Amino acid sequence: MTLAANSASNGIAIDAQDLTRRFGSFVAVDHITFDVKAGEVFGFLGANGAGKTTAIKMLVGLLAPSEGTAHVAGADIRTQRDEIKRSIGYMSQRFSLYADLTVRENIRLYGGIYGLTPDQIAERTKRMLDNLGLSGSVDDLVGDLPLGWKQKLAFSVALVHEPKIVFLDEPTSGVDPITRRQFWELIYAAAARGTTVFVTTHYMDEAEYCDRISIMVDGKIVELGTPAELKEKYRTETVDDVFVRLARGATKGEAA
């Protein structure tokens, strides 16, 4: 209790200690320790199969850890899942709005689940769609929208209840560079409103946009710092080069 209260007041949004997840004999996430400050944009980098999604699933409460602890928004991921669920938003790797519902119906559903009043839902729907430039599509089926729009909408829906922390699992995979750029503008806007952003990606250019990044190889966090610190340490021009050097030692690779 005191620990949780402390970490929240210390401005720590997420702290993980020796967080581990095994699937049989395979160690997907291997004793990772890190913390994320409130209001930060934290890039959680790693190759495919490095264990990013497994780690994120433990943090949002979809998967129980095999070992270790973590606190999200001051709540224990083992014992206080319900508290965590109220303070986070989550956008999974798979697009997960309902394709057979309209934009308005999707927003209303999630707003309703998070306990917003009908007035709040109406107001946020309008604001959200104005921001996204999607006002004309409010009654279109989400399945009929272009992929980039879907992703931006999914992000906004993950924020509909104004969570303290939002987890984004490869939010920009498969979208064009312009949409990726716009997506990052949305991320910055959310951060500016005080939302902590925890984002995984394997686009290294996106890593440059983050306040701090961690690099995960074979289930372990091998490096953590600001993009500038890491580039200096490895004497490289880009985060991409840092990543390539670190990932060269990976054994699990794509297949894992």
Added chain:
Amino acid sequence: MRSLRYLLRKEFLQIFRDHFMVAQLLLMPILQLLLLGNAATFEVKTARMYVVDRDHTETSRALVDRLQASRRFVVVGASPSVDVGNEWILERKTDMVLSIPSDFERDIARNRAAQVQLILNAENGAAAGVTESYAAQIIGAFARELTDELGPVRLMPVKLIPAMDSMQTLRAAPIPAPAVRAIDIRARGWYNPDLNYRDYMVPGILVQLVTVVGSLMTAMNIVREKEIGTLDQLSVTPLSRNVFMAAKLIPFWIIALVELALGLLVARFVFHTPMLGSILLVFAAAAIYLFAALGIGLFISTLVDTQQQAMFVTFFIIMVYLLMSGLFTPIRSMPDWAQWLAQANPMKHFIEIMRAILLKGATTRDVLKPMLILVGFAAVVLTLAVRQYARRVG
């Protein structure tokens, strides 16, 4: 509880937006009922009969006429040779050979007893049984008519079922000596006096239809959310598991009851199925039964990951339930272990309840026992399903 409203709204929107789903839920069952109600019957409409009349008397001809007049039999051929008749059976040109011995009329006059031989094609055992019993009934009635004229007369139909691959044995087999037993069998069907198989089948088919909606649609619907990833999305929200499950079960529970109502209307106005008991009681039983069916669907959804798997597993279970429900074969003719197993089949109990209420006018008290079994079954299945669901998702 407010989130339940939002979720229910979402479920109904999704169900009714999917035109194929709507057709599947409301139109297909009705078509199925119309089709099966007309087709699935044990009744033998008209059996083909080959006549071997070696008596050639007024009485023998009267018997043939009598069989034909019933419209259950149509004479497809005749000759004095039983061998030809056997060949007709072998070639599947007739369902039955009626063989009247040469001293038929004389035996009746002298002994007040005679026998006729029925040779049946029993490749389809059920049909042969029905054909034989029709013939026996008509021959019995004919004997009673003769009795009115002559005093007591016994006519003994002697049944012979040839094996289709061994006609040789048949030819060599002697006609058995008449067993002189004065047994006058008068079958009378109670509750379904016309032995109308359709009345018997339609309630059963209705049960099958609501079961498919209850189990299959529920399982597929939940697994679909797993497949597209929305289940994970819902799992990170503060939505409680119970609300989620209620939102999944309530729509199909309602739709299945609506479907039952439609089916009963078809039964009433198309098939003229008798409805002697309380329709309200039918719905009460259905409401309970559906909890079991939905529970099975929910349980399956926790075991599988794709809609395809859900479909296979559900069909497997429904098929076993259906074949062991007494809808097509009487449970009393099953081996002991199967009868014992059938007791654990909710479909069997619900079919019994439906038939009892509709055809016999059973009251709550009459069907209390199977109703309680259903309550127990629903409670167990639903509890198991919810537990399993919590384990898998929690």
